[in-house]
Amino acid sequence: MIGVTARIPVFTTQVYYLVFPPSGGLPNYGMSATFAMLIVAIALVLMFLYTRITRRAEKYTTITGKGYRSRPIDLGRFRYVAFWRRSLLCYPGGDFACPRSSLG
Numbered sequence: 001m002i003g004v005t006a007r008i009p010v011f012t013t014q015v016y017y018l019v020f021p022p023s024g025g026l027p028n029y030g031m032s033a034t035f036a037m038l039i040v041a042i043a044l045v046l047m048f049l050y051t052r053i054t055r056r057a058e059k060y061t062t063i064t065g066k067g068y069r070s071r072p073i074d075l076g077r078f079r080y081v082a083f084w085r086r087s088l089l090c091y092p093g094g095d096f097a098c099p100r101s102s103l104g
Contacts, residue, residue, distance in 0.1 A: 011039065 003010035018032035075082050 011035065015039070 003013055015032050015035045018028045018035065021027060
């Protein structure tokens with residue numbers, strides 16, 4: 001329902017409104033299934049293109065050398081601020097994605 005409040009027509013919201021009409025009428029399952037299959041078809045095409053593009057991703061691997069080791073950064077007195085920022089943004093079920101590097 002991302003576009004409803006901003007009055008931006010979104011394709012998935014249209015599918016939702018076909019199943020649950022705002023006027024309280026009967027749902028149009030056939031049309032909603034057709035639109036949903038169109039979304040699936042678009043997703044499959046995009047996944048195919050992604051696999052074609054990243055087929056040779058190993059050619060672009062970053063090489064750091066054998067002497068590279070990541071080291072923890074001393075945050076000093078800001079460690080509590082960093083802890084609470086990470087805790088508030090990366091809690092389970094939150095709206096924000098938690099970068100893997102901040103997990104440990």
